[in-house]
Amino acid sequence: MGFFPTRPGPGATTKQLGDAGEATALRHLQAQGLQLVERNYRTPGRGGGEIDLIMRAPDGTLVFVEVRKRASTTHGGGAASVSATKQRRIIFAAQHYLLRLRTLPPCRFDVVVLDGDTVQWLQAAFDAS
Template sequence: MTQPTPSDARRRGALIEGVAADWLSAKGLALVARNQHAKGGELDLVMRDGETLVFVEVRHRASHRFGTPAETITASKQRRLTQAARFYLHRNGLSCPCRFDVLAVSGTPPRLEFEWIVGAFEAN
């Protein structure tokens, strides 16, 4: 079996993030931004849930053979996401309620399963 190239992985990631954004939009969230690069990390999706700004980390695994997608959100990853979110808020002059969600996506297109973890972690 050949290893996917980085461009294949990026393309697959962009596809999954697009499907994730559409799925969350169908659940009532509004897309604000995708792939926001900020100090220390990248914010996959920035969405609005009413007055709340939601930073969504999208994690994908084709199978659970090596664990679920949600299990890949380590304490270190949470710190990087928190730092990136603070930078995003500062850069855009925003002061609003925020939360961190995780959308764990399993399977391969077109058969995908979604686990939406609202308020997956607190800013530290």
């Protein structure tokens, strides 16, 4: 899946570009057998975290997905932009989300990188430790 059929036109806002990137990542993950649980989960209040996509893998693993879109790889690409601070915010949001569940499923943190027209799915890109 190396194309973006829902690519916004010229002059698109950052939000429109981000939404289109998330839609592309979602389609890619669904094609790999994952099911959408929730999109754009945010913790309440300022300074919290957000998770772009929460998916369930066929084996029952809950997958917290960060989507990174970059037009080019000249500055390290999308994977390099998931800093330690960003990881902490995603982990915080995941912990907040998990408080709602009665039993904790296995979990992992993935990153889907959209660099130009390339989709790269990095499974278990980081962990909560």
